[in-house]
Amino acid sequence: MGYFCEVRCPDCGYSRKFQLGCGKKDFDREAVYSHFDMMDGWAAKVEEMKKSSAYLTFRYRLGRCEDCGMLKEVPEITFEDGTVFYSKQCTCDPDSEHEIRLVADEDGETVPCPDCGNMLTPERTGLWD
Ligand SMILES: [Zn+2]
Ligand SMILES: [Zn+2]
Numbered sequence: 001m002g003y004f005c006e007v008r009c010p011d012c013g014y015s016r017k018f019q020l021g022c023g024k025k026d027f028d029r030e031a032v033y034s035h036f037d038m039m040d041g042w043a044a045k046v047e048e049m050k051k052s053s054a055y056l057t058f059r060y061r062l063g064r065c066e067d068c069g070m071l072k073e074v075p076e077i078t079f080e081d082g083t084v085f086y087s088k089q090c091t092c093d094p095d096s097e098h099e100i101r102l103v104a105d106e107d108g109e110t111v112p113c114p115d116c117g118n119m120l121t122p123e124r125t126g127l128w129d
Helices: 029-034 042-051
Strands: 002-008 015-021 056-065 071-079 084-086 100-102 123-128
Touching: 002 056, 015 071, 015 123, 029 056, 071 100
Parallel strands: none
Antiparallel strands: 002 015, 002 123, 015 056, 056 071, 056 100, 071 084
């Protein structure tokens, strides 16, 4: 089960709805792994995981690309041993890794509007699965 998270800017009209948390399709491991292709150490970690049946948790979190300011759904994966990976990809430059800041939407953390810089509070608005 996942949830919708909405970010709206009253000043410039920016509005986006993000699908966060996790859904059924996300338990397809190959699909999960495809989010992390480029990362250092990732290929080795995947090999290790393929040999074991270790438990993993997958979810989307709200994140901000610190290079272009875009807000996005960031895939995050947590392995049984506590290792956490999250995607550092962004469409502003698909061939390199970016500084992605994860937003704790459950704590009312604010994020700057990608269009005008106004500080906005993401709101949870419903569930999806
Ligand atoms: Zn970016
Ligand atoms: Zn704005």
